[in-house]
Amino acid sequence: MKILTDIQLAAAIALTHMRSRLKQTIVATAGVTFGIMVFVFMVSFITGSNEYIRAIAFDQSPHLRLYNEVQTAPGTIIGKVMPNTVNMVDHVKPKDVLPGLKDGKHVVQTLALNPQVAAISGSINAQVFYRLGSSTINGVINGIEFDAENALFNLQSKLTDGSFKELSTMPNSVVMGVGLAKRLNVKTGDRLALTTENGNNFFVTVVGTFKTGMTDIDKQQSYANLNTVQRFLGVPAAYITDIKIKLHDMEPAPALSLELQQKYGFQGSDWKQDNAAILQGDILRSLIVYGVAVTILLVAGFGIFNILTMMIYEKMKDIAILKAMGFSDSDIRWIFLVQALIIGITGALLGLLFGFLCSWGISKIPYKSDVMITLDHLPVSFNAMYYITGFTFGIITTTLAGYLPSRKGSHVDPITILRG
Amino acid sequence: MNLITVKNVSKYFLQPTRMQVLNDISFEVEKSKFITITGKSGSGKSTLLYLLSTMDTRFEGSIRINQEEMLGRNNSWLADFRNHHIGFVFQFHYLLPEFTVLRNVMLPALKLRRYPVAEIEHRAMELLQLLGVGEQAHKRASLLSGGQQQRVAIARAMINEPLIIMGDEPTGNLDSYNSAAVFELFRKMSAEKGQTILMVTHDEDIARKSDQTIHLADGKIDEIMVR
Numbered sequence: 205m206k207i208l209t210d211i212q213l214a215a216a217i218a219l220t221h222m223r224s225r226l227k228q229t230i231v232a233t234a235g236v237t238f239g240i241m242v243f244v245f246m247v248s249f250i251t252g253s254n255e256y257i258r259a260i261a262f263d264q265s266p267h268l269r270l271y272n273e274v275q276t277a278p279g280t281i282i283g284k285v286m287p288n289t290v291n292m293v294d295h296v297k298p299k300d301v302l303p304g305l306k307d308g309k310h311v312v313q314t315l316a317l318n319p320q321v322a323a324i325s326g327s328i329n330a331q332v333f334y335r336l337g338s339s340t341i342n343g344v345i346n347g348i349e350f351d352a353e354n355a356l357f358n359l360q361s362k363l364t365d366g367s368f369k370e371l372s373t374m375p376n377s378v379v380m381g382v383g384l385a386k387r388l389n390v391k392t393g394d395r396l397a398l399t400t401e402n403g404n405n406f407f408v409t410v411v412g413t414f415k416t417g418m419t420d421i422d423k424q425q426s427y428a429n430l431n432t433v434q435r436f437l438g439v440p441a442a443y444i445t446d447i448k449i450k451l452h453d454m455e456p457a458p459a460l461s462l463e464l465q466q467k468y469g470f471q472g473s474d475w476k477q478d479n480a481a482i483l484q485g486d487i488l489r490s491l492i493v494y495g496v497a498v499t500i501l502l503v504a505g506f507g508i509f510n511i512l513t514m515m516i517y518e519k520m521k522d523i524a525i526l527k528a529m530g531f532s533d534s535d536i537r538w539i540f541l542v543q544a545l546i547i548g549i550t551g552a553l554l555g556l557l558f559g560f561l562c563s564w565g566i567s568k569i570p571y572k573s574d575v576m577i578t579l580d581h582l583p584v585s586f587n588a589m590y591y592i593t594g595f596t597f598g599i600i601t602t603t604l605a606g607y608l609p610s611r612k613g614s615h616v617d618p619i620t621i622l623r624g
Numbered sequence: 625m626n627l628i629t630v631k632n633v634s635k636y637f638l639q640p641t642r643m644q645v646l647n648d649i650s651f652e653v654e655k656s657k658f659i660t661i662t663g664k665s666g667s668g669k670s671t672l673l674y675l676l677s678t679m680d681t682r683f684e685g686s687i688r689i690n691q692e693e694m695l696g697r698n699n700s701w702l703a704d705f706r707n708h709h710i711g712f713v714f715q716f717h718y719l720l721p722e723f724t725v726l727r728n729v730m731l732p733a734l735k736l737r738r739y740p741v742a743e744i745e746h747r748a749m750e751l752l753q754l755l756g757v758g759e760q761a762h763k764r765a766s767l768l769s770g771g772q773q774q775r776v777a778i779a780r781a782m783i784n785e786p787l788i789i790m791g792d793e794p795t796g797n798l799d800s801y802n803s804a805a806v807f808e809l810f811r812k813m814s815a816e817k818g819q820t821i822l823m824v825t826h827d828e829d830i831a832r833k834s835d836q837t838i839h840l841a842d843g844k845i846d847e848i849m850v851r
Contacts, residue, residue, distance in 0.1 A: 206737065209734075209737050210735070213731075213734050213735060216734075217731075220722050220723055220727075221722065223722075224722040521718065522720050522721075525714075525718050525719075525720065526720075526731075527679065527703065528677070528679060528706065528712045528714075529706070529707065529712070529731060529732040529735065529780075530703050530704065530705075530706040530707020530708070530710075530732060530735055530736070531703060531707075531735055532699065532700040532703035532704065533699050533700065533703070534700065535703075535735070618679050619674050619679050619680050622674075622679075622714060622718075622792070623670060623674070
């Protein structure tokens with residue numbers, strides 16, 4: 205009880221001190237406000253951008269992919285025959301691997317029953333040449349089952365013209381990336397020729413165009429029905445080259461990928477490998493944000509430290525009188541600590557408010573981009589976590605900045621002051 | 625019953641070189657007396673007062689106030705003891721300039737919390753009126769004249785009804801009229817409320833009018849005059 209009234213009295217004295225130094229107090233508070241505001245604003249904006257870029261990239265990439273890849277055989281034949289001798293084989297050629305997944309369709313059916321799997325699609329990815337008139341463009345054709353692929357990548361939302369439905373009803377039809385269509389100068393309804401790797405030619409009709417926002421995909425890729433592509437390549441109906449999986453929880457993807465690779469003998473990769481650059485960029489940007497914010501808060505902290513230290517030098521006499529009256533060391537400490545806390549809490553709350561207003565303001569600014577088609581305003585993330593972090597940061601800095609001077613104040617020896 | 629018992633007290637200053645300021649001081653003070661401590665500059669009279677004030681505990685010997693030994697107590701115990709039992713009046717008034725006169729007087733009592741705030745305010749107001757500065761109560765302390773500030777300081781020293789009021793030349797900075805008035809106030813308090821007054825002074829007149837004078841010379845008691 206006594207300690208409460210002591211702190212209350214210390215707070216009353218602190219408030220009187222601050223009132224008599226209103227300008228300095230406001231400047232110190234503004235320093236903290238500015239620090240927290242910049243922190244909240246920068247974190248919201250940068251995280252918003254990060255999340256947007258991630259969303260686009262992840263929308264286009266499955267959590268888990270299984271495929272076959274040409275690679276060097278592990279070990280040599282002579283090594284297997286004579287394992288106990290030193291064998292030197294130079295210039296080992298890579299083993300030719302068929303891109304088709306063995307028993308692919310069956311694997312898709314089995315994995316579809318796995319409770320971790322949210323959506324799965326088996327497809328064919330093949331290199332082709334698109335030819336129109338005299339021009340030939342290297343590209344990729346994706347043979348898909350529309351319903352399965354749509355469940356994974358929400359293809360329907362990326363359609364800019366035409367329809368995906370006609371892929372299954374109309375023979376030799378493709379839906380083409382907008383970049384590719386532009387290069388070939390074709391529109392929905394136009395016909396062009398397509399040459400496969402083994403030299404077969406087919407005439408196809410463009411029944412639609414799509415835009416993902418990822419330039420590489422839009423300039424190279426087109427979708428066709430799985431059966432159509434199998435027919436182009438001259439392979440049986442069981443032939444697929446890629447299994448793409450979306451999981452309910454994406455975190456265990458790397459582990460599951462490893463498990464499936466061993467079980468079926470395929471190559472595999474997961475979203476962490478596929479988007480390593482983006483994920484690394486996220487971490488770096490966050491580091492920069494926190495670095496800048498901490499620096500600003502440190503400067504604000506030094507401001508508080510200076511003001512309180514100066515105040516204690518000015519108030520030496522008052523401290524001595526208070527001690528003579530019977531105020532204890534901890535009472536004196538509270539007087540100055542309370543000032544730091546008031547500055548810190550007020551500054552931090554104002555900082556959160558202004559930070560929120562800045563973020564909100566910038567999220568309303570229209571922003572058009574050719575690359576990011578789904579973006580109409582600047583992306584800003586509003587997450588209570590940033591506000592909690594900012595507030596905590598602010599309080600910790602100001603408490604530290606206030607603690608050292610207040611300790612100094614509490615150690616003032618009243619005798620040396622009073623005797624002059 | 626003795627209120628203050630000082631036994632074989634010696635005190636050294638360590639800066640700039642080790643120097644003895646008080647040498648084997650012993651005396652006793654009874655309750656409700658008006659004591660003056662006199663001596664030339666550097667005789668150690670202020671040092672003695674600050675030892676008795678409990679703010680300086682770096683000495684050898686023994687000081688007992690109200691049956692409590694002061695040596696070896698920690699800071700917060702001593703602060704609490706001062707708050708309860710000792711009121712202070714300094715030479716240069718030493719009010720807190722940002723606070724009102726009334727608030728200055730109330731502070732020690734707000735710290736003590738013996739009475740509720742309204743009661744404290746009432747008592748502070750009474751004291752100020754008694755000391756003739758009642759009209760100044762709501763002014764800021766820094767706006768008062770020297771004599772007025774010293775009266776406020778006396779009111780502040782008395783708010784907690786301490787056993788002892790100590791003064792370090794409380795009249796030293798005042799003209800003779802105010803000086804006499806302040807002395808009379810001390811005298812009256814000591815008589816009416818039975819408080820012990822302990823005052824360091826240069827003023828021969830004041831010393832002559834006190835109950836007991838302790839005269840110091842070169843850190844030793846030169847003589848103790850009891851009237």
